[in-house]
Amino acid sequence: MKELVWIFLGALVVNNFTLSYFLGLCPFFGVSGKLQTAFRLGLATTFVMVITAIAAWALNTFVLVQFPYLRLLSFIVVIASAVQFVEMVVKKASPALFAALGIFLPLITTNCAILGLALFQTSRGYGLLQGIVFALGAGGGFTLALALMASLREEAKLSDVPALARGTAFNLLLAGILAMAFMGFAGLGSS
Amino acid sequence: MNAPSSPAEAARLHAEFVKGLWRENPVFVQVLGMCPTLAVTNSAINALAMGAATTAVLACSSLLVSLLGRFIPAQVRISTYVIVIATFVTVVDFVLQAILPDVHKELGAFLALIVVNCLILGRQEAFASKNPPLAAVLDALGMGLGFLFALLCLGATREVLGNGSLFGIDLFGPAFEPWVVMVLPPGGFLMLGLILLLFSWRLQRRAAAAAEEKR
Secondary structure, three states, X not given: XXXXXXXXXXXXXXXXXXXXXXXXXXXXXXXXOOHHHHHHHHHHHHHHHHHHHHHHHHHHHHHOOOOHHHHHHHHHHHHHHHHHHHHHHHHHHOHHHHHHHOXXXXXXXXXXXXXHHHHHHHHOOOOHHHHHHHHHHHHHHHHHHHHHHHHHHHHHHOOOOXXXXXXXXXXXXXXXXXXXXXHOOOOOOOO | OOOOOOHHHHHHHHHHHHHOOXXXXXXXXXXXXXXXXXXXXXXXXXXXXXXXXXXXXXHHHHHHHHHHHHHOOHHHHHHHHHHHHHHHHHHHHHHXXXXXXXXXXXXXXXXXXXXXXXXXXXXXXXXXXXXXXXXXXXXXXXXXXXXXXXXXXXXXXXXXXXXXXXXXXXXXXXXOOXXXXXXXXXXXXXXXXXXXXXXXXXXXXXXXXXXXXXX
């Protein structure tokens, strides 16, 4: 139980996927303009992560033992199908949410945080339960980083930023400061 | 692949190659492929290896996609590109593991993550699928080398500031106090932010100079 808690916390804050592993930066900069969209995208990504973790575990245990060189190919195909599946379910179950997410839903396929999750899970040899907890932590961490960034940017819209720095450069500097704040978690749980 | 038949054709191919190096540089101008750009540029040697691996994957995928372009149905083209890219990444992964095991270990999962580098997928969708093989390969090489150049800029600056060395060779002697944050994650964001600031400053000055001339 204790181990699971540390896996969760580790992925959530200590080794935050976005701010210390640089995974999922495209949506991190692309979709962090508004807090509400950012939060919803984070939740959808977390959901895909959990499905991917289960699928990656099943593949690793039953199929890839014989064909290790197919790992990357099969992971990417599984992720693409998972996203397609989620898209269909969301469309059927909640058309309102589907409309709100729009193009960001299919774009989850090329979010490197998802493939990164599957690869890390493999290299650390996590089992099914550990994998799911890891996915929840990583997804939560991604959502947290995205929401923090979105609130900062909403705040920054009202402040007096020099015209030269507006846009990507300013967002990158913001992210740098955010990453420094997250460095404060380093070492948590290692003792 | 045929040699360019006329000077105009040769000039066009040259333009396809050169544009990625500076004017449409994938990192500094288009801001694509950010994840590997920031994750592996904590030292110059890692940046070099990552840039070379990405260039190799990009060139091979562009060649294959350009050759297959006509046969790929439009509905499944993205998935086809991803599978082509994943195949070449697997090849590069194994090759690097065989010849440079240390670098392979250092890059870790980020080598496999070349698959989801949006720069590569972007070139397949925007260029390789609509152009003949030679142009596609030249475009890929230009973009890849531009990517490598940007990575090397970031990696070298971060290594010099954060570790006082370049390619592992000590530069300043023991009296140098390294700026450790530069090799840690925040340094990546800050450094790229500063470089982009420099770029927009240059653009602004050039625009101002052009406006001055007009008057």
